[in-house]
Amino acid sequence: MRARRALDKARAAGSDGNDVPALRDGRSAGTARSAPAPELIQIPIWCSVTGRAFVAVAERQGDVLVIIRNAMPSTGTGSGGGAAPPRLLGSFGFADGGWPGCPHCGAKDNPAHHLGMFWVCILPGCHSAIHCAGDHRGKFRCACGKVEARTFQVVVSVDVHGAAPSPRPVARSALAAKVAADVAPQAAQLTFRRK
Numbered sequence: 001m002r003a004r005r006a007l008d009k010a011r012a013a014g015s016d017g018n019d020v021p022a023l024r025d026g027r028s029a030g031t032a033r034s035a036p037a038p039e040l041i042q043i044p045i046w047c048s049v050t051g052r053a054f055v056a057v058a059e060r061q062g063d064v065l066v067i068i069r070n071a072m073p074s075t076g077t078g079s080g081g082g083a084a085p086p087r088l089l090g091s092f093g094f095a096d097g098g099w100p101g102c103p104h105c106g107a108k109d110n111p112a113h114h115l116g117m118f119w120v121c122i123l124p125g126c127h128s129a130i131h132c133a134g135d136h137r138g139k140f141r142c143a144c145g146k147v148e149a150r151t152f153q154v155v156v157s158v159d160v161h162g163a164a165p166s167p168r169p170v171a172r173s174a175l176a177a178k179v180a181a182d183v184a185p186q187a188a189q190l191t192f193r194r195k
Helices: 002-012 174-182
Strands: 040-046 053-061 064-071 088-096 118-120 130-132 158-161
Touching: 040 064, 040 158, 053 088
Parallel strands: 040 130, 064 088
Antiparallel strands: 040 053, 053 064, 088 158, 118 130
């Protein structure tokens, strides 16, 4: 409606209608707002088999992070949980948006140990590090370097540390949009169950 009034006002002022007035936010009066690009979050994750780090890229859908792909960390760190974590982003559940699994061990879940996609270490000094669901002969390697058999507690969400979204706009994947519409946070074993 505002665009129509601006166009009528421009015509009354002597414009032939080909000059499209600009709105205060810099858009032209004839332009529709496009849907915002989804917010991408980069989450540091540790492989429970190798102890190597990787980054899971997720689309934020309210209080759910839809994991869509992996990336390797830009700093190329190995194992060891002594470094301070990235900033706290909030408490989230996870959903699988076509995630290929851990790039180091291939784990996407671990039904033998009742694990979904991830588990989180809550020991002091681990900074709530998130780990893939992989295991080696029933033992899990933590970011702090400890290798042991573990038991897991079911949770709906955990505190997630990560990096801000990338500054370049990224088109939303059709699968991630469907998952966001269909999936609620899944309960897990200090992990999150895939649907």
